[in-house]
Amino acid sequence: MLRESLEGKRIAITGATGFLGTALTERLLRSVPGCEVALLIRPGRRGARDRARRDVLRNSCFDRLRAETDGGFDELVSRRLHVMAGDVSVDGLGLDEDGKALLASCDVVIHSAATVSFDSALDSAVEINLLGPTRVARTLLDLHAGRSGAGRLPHLISISTAYVAGSRRGRAPEAALSDTPWSTELAWRPEVEAARRARSEQDARSRETKMLSEFARRARRELGAAGTPLLSARAEKLREEWVQDQMVALGKARARGLGWPDAYAYTKALGERALLEERGSLPLSIVRPSIIEAALSEPRPGWIRGFRMADPVIISYAKGLLKEFPGVPEGVIDVIPVDLVVACIVAVAARGPLAVPDVLHCASGSRNPLRYRQLVDLVREWFQANPVADSSDQPITVPEWSFPGRQRVARQLERAGRTLESAERALQALPLRGKRAELSARLEERHAEVDRALSYVELYGAYTETEAIFSVERLIELYETLPETDRRDFCFDPAVLEWRSYCQDVYLPSVVSHARVRLVGASHRSERSATLSREERGRRAVLSKSRQLAVFDLENTLIASNVVESYSWLATRHESGTDRVRFVARTLREAPRLLAADRADRSDFLRHFYRRYEGARLDQLQADAWEMFSDLVITKSFPAGIRRVREHRQAGHKTLLITGALDVMVEPLRPLFDEIVCARLTRNGSVLTGELEDAPPTGEARALIMADYASANGIDLAEAVAYADSASDLPMLEAAGHPVAVNPETKLAAIARRRGWHVEHWPRSPGGPRPLLPIGPLP
């Protein structure tokens, strides 16, 4: 009967790229063969149609339909699926003429577009969740205004959330909020105005001098001497993030203040209110699901899209990170599988609108409650049987939950966060490299995990503590009107849920595979032998034949030495015993100052330092440099690094060395590279002046040098590999298609880890000589 009612109908869907929207689209195409589907999709770079193909149809949700149509999938799609470009955050939905015509021809419009992230900024939540439904309604009214009769007006099904009821105890009825006795009376228009104003106010605040210098300071602390363009870009990014954070905080505060758990529920609630006010004669139904989770059986058990609300919490718990999660043990966790919600919406669409807008809850809490304690036991039991593996393949033991109050958990996590932060700061201040710098990066990641856990507690704590029971009488009423076949094919009665099997056979395996968490013993070995390690993959990627250029930094990337050491070596080369000692003592005394100067601004440091070569004889320096090549450069080189340069050449890539070292010093390295860009001192006859010919190749200059070299040689920078060790090389690393951090110092280690860059740890020759001081050999 359900299929028959929808025969020949055209159904529009907004939010098809979302979890619910994708499932809905698939179900209509697969299970209701007589209908057509029109998707309203915000166009991506390559248009709405392309986005529909990439973001909707390619999802594993459609695997079943693909298999069942046996090669006819494309035909089915081109026949029954239409796409219109549009955006629910714009008045009139931003439709073109074709889009308008298509939307006007729809019999049912299902509005499921929303920003579901629980920590969205106040203003964007307002634009999408609050104003979105109203915009859809108004557009439909406008489209039909000129045409004959309201009878042709489509049926709008607006997807809301059960949590519009707010943080309160007791039964929440399936009724418009205005009809519920204890609902907050709140005018929505002023809320919209206030949210929009808040954005411009926060933006203005972020531009105050004090704030701007704070952002600049933070950018510098994060990136070090990375050069002006990168630092200013980072500072601006920090400013934007700050404004965003303020808006998120405002949204949370406003929502909590008015009795909703978060900005999502609050804007959704006002959205319902606005829609009811503005819908005019438009036939309307509202479906309010609770927490939508993995599919029970359609299109396949466990199908899920994106990271759902509870998933990160569960993964954090399984990893032993989240030791406790607040909640009332006997509280009800209202979870509903996505296919039940989809079935409910299809049923509402098939039934058609009622005379007055009706509201349906799609929730399990009142009919088949899942208690918090029960959920925790099921989760714990499952992870005890299927523990997650840590990095050394040992099982992680899941902690016992004690159902603490939210405040206590939050306090614990905050404390952990603070400890980690100070440890992190201490490490950041140390001049660490390579594996030790990795430690700091790991610490940072751990810190980020704790932060995330804290945000879950703040965000979802309200949900686990909620004691509202969403009644489902009208839902069941609708269900009972369905004939037996429809009940079987489009079941949405929450009573069918077996919590144990849903949780342990469907939901948790799906969450675990979705989060790419490795379980102990889970086909780990075969995986390792069949697939390459991450390092090996990175290595192959940079050495792939399609790369064209490899750019190397020298100091601490290919050799564990620097300009100060080479100067010291050369200066002592022809000194006698006592002078050598005196020189070494002086250099050691100066070392910290030199190091600090180098860190602050490499270019200034080099200019300043190279003055010391004033008056040096070029021929002497050239002769000594060849000796230094063996005694210092190769002795302190990273053999694996040098091998890598050679591997690039073998693969046919151009190799380019960019270094702040002097030309005479790097001359012996010439056979390794196609080109060397280095510092040169001006000469007065055969004597050096101590002044640089050009700006030294450091910081952002390196990115330019690399780009110039690439364009001069017809090389695509996307095919360039850049190797460097420090954050001051960020401009170059960012400009290259394949950045590689070599023995990175702390800041770069953190950045590389965050961005997933390939990292190499190149040691000096094992067991090789380790000269204590960089001094020339005794004559």
Added chain:
Amino acid sequence: MTRPGFVLEVDRSTPPILTWHGEGFRLESLPAGRSRVIYPPEPLESLKDPDATIRRALESPLGDSKPLRELLFPGMRLTIAFDDISLPLPPMRRPDNRQRVIEAVLDIAAAAGVDDVVLICALALHRRMTESELRHAVGDRVYDSFAPIGRLLQHDAEDPAGLVHIGVTEHGEDVEINRRAAESDLIVYVNINLVAMDGGHKSVATGLASYRSLRHHHNVRTMRHSRSFMDPEHSALHSSNWRMGRLLAASGVKIFQIETTLNNDAFPPQMAFLQKREWEWNPRDRASYAASTRGLSLLTPRLARSLFQSIKAPHAMTSVQAGEVEAVHAETTRMVHRQQLVEVQGQTDVAIFGLPHICPYNVNSIMNPILVMCMGLGYLFNLYRGRPIVREGGVAILSHPTPWAFHPVHHPSYIDFFEEVLSETTDPVAIENTYEERYATDEWYRHLYRTGHAYHGVHPFYMWYWGAHALEHLGRVIIVGGDRKAVRRLGFSPASTLADALEMASDVVGDEPTISHFHCPPIMIADVK
């Protein structure tokens, strides 16, 4: 009269035997009734007046050569070539044999009014020597008169302008040597003949040759047919060098060969116990053994290494031969054998080789795992005449810490060979066919060899070929006390103690195997009957 070499049958009263272990040594007990220890002869008496003997030898040459004095004339080009740092081992105290001989030659040349004299260190594909190493070899006086004016050179086997192709032997072997030497009116070659392999036609044909020429005898086939390369009579390596040497002579390249031999006094008096027979140790020897093992255990490997590398041997000259190459070398070989031959009856199932801290290629450097292989299976295994001391299919047990350590300046291609080649295969033939050419012609290695102090890119391959005969002959190779990962990379089995190693060996050669302990250094040649 010094005592000859000696084979001790181990019985229950035999004390534990000193076994070298890199920068250190251990006392190991051997199973009684089926083990034997092979001891070298004691050091021969040295020449009373080496300089006078040298002068005499130059005046009364062997073979059909005229005295050196008569070969020199004003306006001639004279090239004096000499052995590099790989000889002797350990490096000898000053004055080095080379210094003595070169000074004597230069005196005669000066008297004859020869101005155009160039000294060339015959490196072959070895690393260039440093200033202090050259000074040690030729002496300060020679160094200061020749080096500053560019007349003390080191052979460059990769300098296209500095090489000349002399011809091809009847076996199709290219002979390409140093141009200055080839185009001189006379080459005087100054040898230190530590082992029977050195000297003869090999001096010029190998020491002053290029890769193009060397590859004809430095390859797996030749090494497998040299049994052993320490026995010139049965060495394909030497046959090839002799063919080349004869071609050189036929082409008009004049060589005046000077060979010197040393006694095997390898260690200074405070380490005398290292070359004594254990049951003859006096309290002082026992005390020095205890003190040195205790002291070494307190040192880091790096410090221990520099300590051992600083050892200068009290080696003393035992003979000088000069004149025509083959006649000189025959006499030299006789002298070497007099010092080193030890008669050994039959083969055993197992041979134990304690590897010392030094081999020809890690003087002032690091004995990397590839050199450990070469020292054990190339050098020590091949120190035999007749048959190897271990039977075919038997087991060699090497004792060495085998650290995963490399000298980045001296052995750059070794590092890559270890990482890239040995991780794929340890089969000498496969290695030769797949990788040799790439390493041999690599620009970067060539650059490092020519301008730095690196062994040639192909050198680690030769080290591997040096062991090819042993790898073919042996059933298993076990390294005691080595870095497990490094030992496995070499394709050998690691064992933590000698007892474990012997247990492992019995899997291959059966229970109660017979055992030879090769008590070297000092160097000796087992004359296996």
